Structures are given as structure tokens and as C-alpha cells.
Amino acid sequence: MLDIFGHWSEQKEHHISQDFTPTAFLSIIISARNEQDSITDCLQSILDNDYPKNLFEIIVVDDHSEDNTAKQIRYFQDERIQVFRLAETGLSGKKQAIEYGISKAKGNIILVTDADCQVPLQWLRFHSSFYTHSDAQCVTGPIKYKNTNTLIERFQSLDLIGMMGVTQAGIFSDKWYMANGANMSFIKEKFYEVGAYHSSKQFASGDDIFLIQAIADIYPDKVFFLKNPKAAVITDAESTWKDLYHQRLRWGTKNKSYKQKAITITLGIVFIFCCSIVLNLSLIPFFGMTALFVLGAQLISKFTIDYFYLQRLNRYFNNSKRIPSFIYSSLIYIVYIVWIGIASLFLKKYTWKGRELE
Numbered sequence: 611m612l613d614i615f616g617h618w619s620e621q622k623e624h625h626i627s628q629d630f631t632p633t634a635f636l637s638i639i640i641s642a643r644n645e646q647d648s649i650t651d652c653l654q655s656i657l658d659n660d661y662p663k664n665l666f667e668i669i670v671v672d673d674h675s676e677d678n679t680a681k682q683i684r685y686f687q688d689e690r691i692q693v694f695r696l697a698e699t700g701l702s703g704k705k706q707a708i709e710y711g712i713s714k715a716k717g718n719i720i721l722v723t724d725a726d727c728q729v730p731l732q733w734l735r736f737h738s739s740f741y742t743h744s745d746a747q748c749v750t751g752p753i754k755y756k757n758t759n760t761l762i763e764r765f766q767s768l769d770l771i772g773m774m775g776v777t778q779a780g781i782f783s784d785k786w787y788m789a790n791g792a793n794m795s796f797i798k799e800k801f802y803e804v805g806a807y808h809s810s811k812q813f814a815s816g817d818d819i820f821l822i823q824a825i826a827d828i829y830p831d832k833v834f835f836l837k838n839p840k841a842a843v844i845t846d847a848e849s850t851w852k853d854l855y856h857q858r859l860r861w862g863t864k865n866k867s868y869k870q871k872a873i874t875i876t877l878g879i880v881f882i883f884c885c886s887i888v889l890n891l892s893l894i895p896f897f898g899m900t901a902l903f904v905l906g907a908q909l910i911s912k913f914t915i916d917y918f919y920l921q922r923l924n925r926y927f928n929n930s931k932r933i934p935s936f937i938y939s940s941l942i943y944i945v946y947i948v949w950i951g952i953a954s955l956f957l958k959k960y961t962w963k964g965r966e967l968e
Contacts, residue, residue, distance in 0.1 A: 611915045611916070611919050612915070613779070614775055614776055614779040614919075615775060615779075615919050615922065616779075617778065617779035617782045617783050618775050618778055618779055618782075618923070620782065621778065621782050621835070621837050622837070623837050623838050624736065624739075624740060624836055624837055624838050624841070625838065626732065626735050626736060626739045627739070627743070630735070630739050630742065632661055632662055632665055632734075632735065632738050632739075633665070633742075634665065634717070634718075634719050634738050634741060634742065635665050635666065635667075635716060635717040635718075635719070636661070636665065636666040636667075636717050636719050636720075636721055636734055636737070636738060637666070637667050637669060637712075637715035637716060637717035637719070637720050637721070637798075638656055638666060638667070638668045638669065638720075638721045638722070638723065638734075639669050639671070639708055639711035639712060639715065639720060639721070639722045640652065640653075640668065640669070640670045640671070640711075640722070640723060640724070640725050641671050641673055641704045641707035641708050641711070641724075641725070642670055642671070642672055642673065642675065642679050642683075642707075642725035643672070643673040643674060643675050643679070643704075643725075644675050644676055644677050644679060645675070645677075645679050645725035645726055646675075646677040646678045646679045646681075646682050648725060648726040648727075648846075649670070649679055649682050649683060649725050650682050650685070651728055652723070652724075652725050652726065652727055652728055652729075653668060653670075653683065653686060653691065655727075655728040655729045655730075656668055656723075656729055656733070656734075657686075657688065657690070658731060659729070659731060659732065659733055659734045659735070660731055660732055660734075660735060661734035661735055661738070663690065666690065666717070666734060667690050667691075667692065667715070667716060667717065668690055668691045668692070669692050669694070669711040669714055669715060670683055670691065670692070670693050670694070670711075670725075671693075671694050671695075671696055671707040671708070671710055671711045672693060672694065672695045672696060672697075673696045673702065673703065673704060673706075673707045674696060674697050674702060679725075680693055680695065692714065694710065694711065694714065696710060704817055705817045708722060708817055712798060712801060715798060717798070718797060718798045718799065719737070719738065719741055719795060719796075719797060719798070720795060720796055720797070720798050720801065721733075721734070721737055721794070721795040722791055722792075722794050722795070722817075722818075723791075723792050723793060723794075723843055724791065724792045724845065726845055726846060727753075727792045727793075727843050727844065727845040728756070728843070728844050728845070729793075729843050730840055730841060730842065730843070730844075732840060732841070733793075733841065733843065736751070736836060736838065736840075736841040737749060737751075737795045737836070740795075740834065740836060741795075741797075744834065745832055746797075746832055746833070746834050747796065747797050747800045747825055747829045747832040747833065748789075748794075748795070748796040748797070748800070748821075748822055748825040748826070748829075748832070748833045748834070749794070749795045749796070749833075749834050749835075749836050750777065750781070750788075750789035750790060750793060750794045750795075750818070750822060750834075750835055750836065751793035751794070751835070751836035751838075751841045751842065751843065752774050752793065752836070752837075752838075752839070752841060752842040752843070752927070753770060753774065753790050753792050753793055753842060753843050753844075753845060754767075754770070754771075754842045754843070754844050754845075754927060754929070755767045755770060755844070755845060755846065755847040756844045756845060756846055756847075757846060757847065758847065758929075760849075761935070761938070761939075762847070762848065762849070762850070762851060762854065763847040763849075764935040764939060765935070765939040765942050765943070765946075766847040766848065766854065767847065767929065768920055768924075768935065768936065768939050768943075769939075769943065771920060771923045771924055771927060771929060772916075772919070772920055772923065773788075774923065774927075775919065775923050776788065776876075777789065777790070777835060778835040778837060780872070780873070781833055781834065781835045782835060784830055784831075785872045786872040786873040786876065787819070787822045787823050787826040787833060787873075788819055788822070788873065789818040789819055789821070789822040790818055791817050791818035792843050792845055793836075793841070793842070793843040794818055794821075794822070796821065796822075796825060800825055800829070801821070803828070804821075804824035804825050804827070804828060805824060839926060839927050839928060842927065855949075855950070855953075858946075858950045859950060859953055859954055859957065862950050862951065862953070862954030880947060881947055881948070881951040883908075883912070884943075884944045884947040884948050884951075885948050885951075886908065887905065887908050887909065887912075887944050888944065888945070888948055890904050890905040890908065891905055912940070913936075913937070913940055916936075916940060917936055920936065
């Protein structure tokens with residue numbers, strides 16, 4: 611954790627220079643399935659961006675929605691927005707939707723976000739300027755949760771902020787490459803050059819992490835984390851434990867398929883340590899004070915390191931008021947890691963957006 615935070619502190623923020631004049635045409639790809647309640651806010655946040663109107667397009671690929679998602683999009687009547695129905699192509703799934711959207715894109719710089727997200731006012735400028743002032747081939751940026759009022763939302767907020775630090779540290783140190791498809795961009799020709807999703811189509815999730823790893827395999831020094839709190843895309847946290855379970859199970863089922871061993875080792879260390887805490891708790895009736903002492907030492911060391919790490923990151927993202935939720939969120943986190951970790955190893959099927967996936 612100290613090593614991870616050291617990399618976070620070492621990287622400088624990316625700022626948009628005052629003399630930056632956008633010239634690159636951007637194509638924003640959004641895969642949408644059953645997003646009638648959120649797609650309007652998502653599209654409006656992109657249209658509101660401080661970027662020349664003639665230099666970007668929005669391509670929404672409707673992935674077999676069973677609600678009024680497509681109808682909500684057509685209300686805009688904006689020539690910059692195109693809608694394609696994946697049902698008409700014989701394809702299905704998020705990876706196929708993104709790949710199809712890219713095939714229709716006019717721009718060489720592709721940005722992707724999720725239909726339930728809202729982007730900041732300078733989101734397009736942040737990504738465009740990064741490619742202008744560097745030889746980047748892939749860029750991923752931070753994510754924040756919009757509403758964090760309930761216990762489950764505050765727990766997810768701390769968890770996500772912590773993962774932003776892990777994501778940045780891996781990319782900055784070239785040790786591992788992670789990303790979030792809600793805030794990501796890449797060069798179109800590189801998407802095809804690396805084979806995109808060819809080796810990971812059996813996984814319903816992972817459109818972001820498998821792509822960034824594929825690009826990093828060839829261009830490790832041209833993959834970057836966009837460090838600036840003003841570049842953070844916001845989204846809603848899951849509102850129920852059941853929805854959170856299915857979301858994290860979807861994420862976790864691909865963990866054992868990462869090519870980069872550093873990610874697997876890092877995730878494995880966290881999982882084994884949390885399992886040992888649960889094990890020591892169960893051993894107290896048999897070993898008494900010995901097990902209790904070991905358990906106490908584990909909790910104190912973990913809580914101390916996590917607290918200072920999350921406090922600094924929350925302050926950076928102007929999210930400090932979530933720190934009072936730290937203790938009970940940390941206890942939940944231990945059970946959550948063990949629960950999801952074991953489930954992702956053995957369960958093959960789960961439900962996501964009304965679709966049973968395997």
C-alpha cells in the first residue's frame with residue numbers, strides 16, 4: 611500500500627494548457643442496455659462539453675434494450691448523435707456493441723463511457739489535450755460515485771477511490787494495467803492492431819481491462835492514467851447488496867484470466883489476507899487469546915494503513931466526508947472480499963441488466 615501511494619504522489623497532474631486549441635476529431639462510443647432512466651443525462655453531459663461542436667460525434671449502440679432507451683436518445687434530434695441497434699446485426703453483448711460502434715466511428719481517437727455515467731464539462735478537452743501533448747495510445751481516467759448517502763453507497767465510494775490509486779500506481783510503474791470503461795480513450799488503429807477483444811470474448815465483462823492490457827503488451831510506455839480530479843466521470847453506486855453482488859461477481863469472474871501476473875498476485879494477497887482474518891476470528895473459541903492477539907494485530911495494521919491511504923485519496927478527490935464511514939466499511943470490505951473472491955472462483959452464471967451471463 612505504501613508503494614502504491616508512493617507512485618500516486620510521484621505522478622504530476624495533467625492540466626489543459628491555456629493555449630490548447632482542439633483540432634482532433636473525437637468519437638465517443640456508448641454501449642447501452644436498458645438505460646432509459648440515465649441515457650438522457652449521460653448524452654446531455656457530453657453535449658455540454660467545452661469542445662468545438664464540429665469536432666466530435668456520439669455513437670450509441672443499443673444492446674437489445676427491453677425498455678425505451680432508443681426512444682430517449684432520439685428525443686435529442688442532434689446530428690452529432692447516432693444510434694445503432696445491435697439486434698439488427700446479429701451480435702450481442704457489451705464488447706460486440708463497442709466494437710460495432712468503433713467500426714462506425716469517423717475519429718481516430720475513441721472515447722468510451724457508460725450509459726449510466728455523466729462526464730465533466732472539460733472531459734473531451736482533457737483526453738484530447740493528452741494525445742496532443744504526448745504519444746499516448748491509451749488513456750484511462752478516474753471515476754467517482756455521485757450519491758453516497760447510504761451505508762452501501764459510502765462503502766462503494768471508499769472501495770472505488772482506493773481502486774483509483776491501485777489503477778494509477780500500476781500504470782505509472784508499469785507493473786500492471788487496469789482501467790475503467792466509464793472513462794477511457796484509445797487510438798482507433800491500435801484497437802484493431804492489438805486484436806481488441808479476440809482473446810476475451812468468452813467473458814461478458816472486461817472490455818476495459820483486457821483492451822488496456824493488450825495495448826500495454828505492445829506499447830507499455832504509451833499507456834497513461836489521466837490524473838486530475840476535474841477529469842473524473844461520475845456514476846451511481848449500486849443501491850442494493852444484491853445488485854452490488856452481481857456487479858462485483860461479473861468483475862471477479864475474469865480475475866483468474868489476467869495475463870499479467872502482478873495483478874493476480876496483488877489481488878491474491880488481498881484475498882488471502884482477508885481470508886486469514888476471517889479464519890482467525892473463527893479460531894478464537896479453540897485458541898483463545900493467541901488467536902485474538904493475531905486477529906487484533908491484523909486488524910490494527912490493516913486499518914491503520916488503509917486509513918491514511920484512503921484519507922489522502924479522498925481529500926484529493928474532495929471526498930473527505932466519507933472517511934467517517936471508514937471503520938464499518940472496512941469491516942464490510944473484509945467479508946465482501948472473501949465472499950466475492952470465493953464466489954467468482956466457483957460460480958459460472960450470474961444476472962446483469964436482465965440478462966443471464968456465463
